[in-house]
Amino acid sequence: MSSLDVTDVRVAFGEVVVLDGVSLHIAGNESVALLGPSGSGKSTLLRVIAGIVAPDAGTVVVDGIDVTAVATHRRGIGMVFQDNQLFPHLSTLDNVTFGPLMAGKPKRDRREIGQRWLDRVGLAGFDDRNVTELSGGEAKRVALARALAAEPAVVLLDEPLTGLDRELHDRLAVDLAELLRTVTTLLVTHDPDEAAVVADRTVLLADLVG
Amino acid sequence: MNRLPRWLVAALAVVPAVGLAVFYLWPFATLVVAALDADALTDTLGRSQTWKVVWFTLWQAVASTAVTITVGMIPAYVVARFDFRGRSVLVGLLTATFVLPTVVMGAAFLALLPDSLERTVWAVIGAHVAFNVAVVVRIVGALWEHLPTDMEYAAATLGASRLQIASRISLPLIRPAITAAATIVFLFTFTSFGVIRILGAPGTRTIEVEVWRRATQLGDIGGATVLALLQLAVLGVVLVWSTMAQRRHSRSLAMGPAALRRRARTRGERRFVAAAAGSTALIAIVPLAALVVRSFSTPDGWSANAWTHLGRTEVRPGLRVGVDPVDAIANSLINAAWATLFAVTIGALASLAITAAKRHGRLIDGGLMLPLGTSAVTIGLGMLITFDVAPVDWRASWWLVPVGHALVAVPFVVRVCVGVLRSVDPAMTDAAATLGAPPIRAWWSTVVPYLWQPLRVGAALAAAISLGEFGATSFLSRSGGETLPIAIEQLLGRTGTTLQAQGYVLATMLATLTVVLVVAVEQSEAAPQRMVGP
Numbered sequence: 001m002s003s004l005d006v007t008d009v010r011v012a013f014g015e016v017v018v019l020d021g022v023s024l025h026i027a028g029n030e031s032v033a034l035l036g037p038s039g040s041g042k043s044t045l046l047r048v049i050a051g052i053v054a055p056d057a058g059t060v061v062v063d064g065i066d067v068t069a070v071a072t073h074r075r076g077i078g079m080v081f082q083d084n085q086l087f088p089h090l091s092t093l094d095n096v097t098f099g100p101l102m103a104g105k106p107k108r109d110r111r112e113i114g115q116r117w118l119d120r121v122g123l124a125g126f127d128d129r130n131v132t133e134l135s136g137g138e139a140k141r142v143a144l145a146r147a148l149a150a151e152p153a154v155v156l157l158d159e160p161l162t163g164l165d166r167e168l169h170d171r172l173a174v175d176l177a178e179l180l181r182t183v184t185t186l187l188v189t190h191d192p193d194e195a196a197v198v199a200d201r202t203v204l205l206a207d208l209v210g
Numbered sequence: 211m212n213r214l215p216r217w218l219v220a221a222l223a224v225v226p227a228v229g230l231a232v233f234y235l236w237p238f239a240t241l242v243v244a245a246l247d248a249d250a251l252t253d254t255l256g257r258s259q260t261w262k263v264v265w266f267t268l269w270q271a272v273a274s275t276a277v278t279i280t281v282g283m284i285p286a287y288v289v290a291r292f293d294f295r296g297r298s299v300l301v302g303l304l305t306a307t308f309v310l311p312t313v314v315m316g317a318a319f320l321a322l323l324p325d326s327l328e329r330t331v332w333a334v335i336g337a338h339v340a341f342n343v344a345v346v347v348r349i350v351g352a353l354w355e356h357l358p359t360d361m362e363y364a365a366a367t368l369g370a371s372r373l374q375i376a377s378r379i380s381l382p383l384i385r386p387a388i389t390a391a392a393t394i395v396f397l398f399t400f401t402s403f404g405v406i407r408i409l410g411a412p413g414t415r416t417i418e419v420e421v422w423r424r425a426t427q428l429g430d431i432g433g434a435t436v437l438a439l440l441q442l443a444v445l446g447v448v449l450v451w452s453t454m455a456q457r458r459h460s461r462s463l464a465m466g467p468a469a470l471r472r473r474a475r476t477r478g479e480r481r482f483v484a485a486a487a488g489s490t491a492l493i494a495i496v497p498l499a500a501l502v503v504r505s506f507s508t509p510d511g512w513s514a515n516a517w518t519h520l521g522r523t524e525v526r527p528g529l530r531v532g533v534d535p536v537d538a539i540a541n542s543l544i545n546a547a548w549a550t551l552f553a554v555t556i557g558a559l560a561s562l563a564i565t566a567a568k569r570h571g572r573l574i575d576g577g578l579m580l581p582l583g584t585s586a587v588t589i590g591l592g593m594l595i596t597f598d599v600a601p602v603d604w605r606a607s608w609w610l611v612p613v614g615h616a617l618v619a620v621p622f623v624v625r626v627c628v629g630v631l632r633s634v635d636p637a638m639t640d641a642a643a644t645l646g647a648p649p650i651r652a653w654w655s656t657v658v659p660y661l662w663q664p665l666r667v668g669a670a671l672a673a674a675i676s677l678g679e680f681g682a683t684s685f686l687s688r689s690g691g692e693t694l695p696i697a698i699e700q701l702l703g704r705t706g707t708t709l710q711a712q713g714y715v716l717a718t719m720l721a722t723l724t725v726v727l728v729v730a731v732e733q734s735e736a737a738p739q740r741m742v743g744p
Contacts, residue, residue: 102369
């Protein structure tokens with residue numbers, strides 16, 4: 001039940017101002033879809049929240065605690081990257097249990113957590129699969145399971161359904177809505193229909209300024 | 211389908227094939243036969259001295275490789291990930307260091323180190339590291355560029371610290387490149403010859419140096435051949451292991467586009483990049499600067515004497531040393547000219563034959579690459595023991611040294627030329643045929659014109675290789691015919707600062723010549739796209 005508050009975030013890369021005074025509040029367990037044209041800074045906002053990009057001004061607060069200066073790996077904010085970024089040298093199960101491993105969970109627990117999440121995303125039995133041989137939809141599910149298995153306070157999804165074929169896209173959108181019901185979520189997309197299916201609420205990046 | 215007549219392909223292949231057979235395969239077979247002599251085998255392998263040399267060769271190579279990889283990882287990371295002023299200069303500097311003749315690098319460390327460290331294993335390892343850091347930066351950096359930064363961030367969002375990201379994500383993924391770089395550095399340092407001849411002492415001899423010492427100083431040809439074969443066996447094992455290890459751990463990582471290099475953002479990052487780039491540049495610059503400084507220093511202060519009096523070899527009135535620096539320059543230039551001519555002729559014919567013969571071309575291609583896998587000392591020893599009986603007693607012939615050099619250089623010429631010739635679109639030859647050109651004419655006007663540009667690159671490479679070649683030359687050059695590397699080794703081995711300063715003058719000249727040639731190669735390699743049209 002973690003809330004997320006982004007306040008007056010400003011990011012400039014040299015002369016180019018990407019985000020200027022962006023603020024956003026997400027309540028605990030709420031799913032919010034962030035809409036906006038490509039190149040409008042949606043992904044940059046996710047990176048600021050995850051701690052990958054340091055903002056020039058503004059704060060990121062999780063559950064009332066200011067995490068703006070906290071390193072990415074200590075923030076408890078999970079992220080599903082647009083191109084998944086599965087670790088090619090690890091098996092499917094080892095990808096999913098990477099978060100529990102970093103949290104210092106013992107091996108038996110990790111295995112149990114990993115298999116439960118693989119089961120929940122519909123990939124039971126995929127434990128030893130080579131992640132470089134998964135289909136686009138399977139890889140996306142693994143990336144999602146991996147992010148959620150780390151038990152993040154907030155999960156960020158960058159265009160999670162882009163590049164999948166229509167039928168797969170629609171089915172995964174429904175699954176996503178179900179999986180994300182118990183976690184605070186910010187989802188970036190350019191597809192209003194997708195936003196409506198997956199999220200509780202939709203906001204436009206342009207409306208977050210000022 | 212119009213094809214080139216077989217007789218033409220055969221005619222192109224005959225000179226390279228005969229050259230390879232006479233100057234490589236035959237000497238190599240002679241060497242193997244000599245080594246398999248039962249007395250030589252039991253004598254050499256039963257001697258504790260042999261195993262001391264093998265042990266030293268092995269441990270200094272392992273130590274040199276480990277230090278080089280460790281030192282090279284930081285610049286490899288910085289060059290792959292960051293965009294900073296002077297980045298291309300740094301890469302160029304490292305490349306220049308890598309192409310320097312081994313004797314020059316040995317001389318540079320002799321110039322750099324205080325007397326107490328000269329001719330110790332530490333000097334040897336230091337020179338090996340400075341030499342080979344470029345290998346790590348180039349090979350590991352190239353793969354590291356393709357490792358998406360987002361993958362590291364993904365690990366961070368899952369709770370991995372920087373150290374955990376490095377140990378669990380980055381290092382395992384670039385492991386094939388580390389293995390490849392380590393293999394190359396190991397091969398270079400295991401077969402180190404020039405550096406050890408300059409910096410080594412009796413306790414610090416590699417197998418390569420021991421082969422030379424047994425053959426030319428002690429007259430123990432049997433022992434030398436046994437050691438050469440033993441070295442080849444070790445290298446074979448390492449190569450097979452490395453190939454298997456790289457295959458096992460290779461990922462489809464290199465398929466992706468290179469991640470964007472970025473400027474350092476935080477002050478800490480800027481300091482890290484500056485420190486890493488700066489200290490790497492120092493590794494490349496300081497030894498060479500020491501070379502120049504020592505060429506001007508005498509016990510009485512600074513003096514250009516060694517440069518201006520290079521031709522006067524009298525140590526004292528009436529007392530001469532055996533080697534004339536000016537003659538050595540002339541010998542080297544003449545040898546390099548002939549070696550380049552031989553290598554370019556053989557390389558051009560071979561490249562045309564390889565690309566024209568398609569499938570059978572592989573045989574010629576593979577054959578001509580063999581000298582690359584054989585150490586220069588082994589090649590020199592093979593030629594020394596083969597061409598010493600009539601009617602092939604060629605050891606006094608002026609052309610034997612340039613032929614030895616050409617043997618080492620031909621693989622490089624062939625690689626450069628074949629690469630370009632293979633990229634010529636076969637449809638052009640077909641187009642010429644439809645316009646009425648018979649096969650030979652079509653080939654001559656659509657394929658052959660593309661040979662000249664890579665051949666110029668090959669010629670510069672061959673000249674650079676010949677100028678710095680030391681291993682084979684140590685066996686083949688005769689008194690009075692000393693080349694620059696031989697003269698440098700002899701001058702630096704004498705006592706007396708006058709002679710040493712002259713050695714450093716020659717080393718500076720050789721370094722400059724080599725770097726100029728290689729820069730010329732890099733410049734013209736940027737151009738070939740203009741030649742091979744769409």
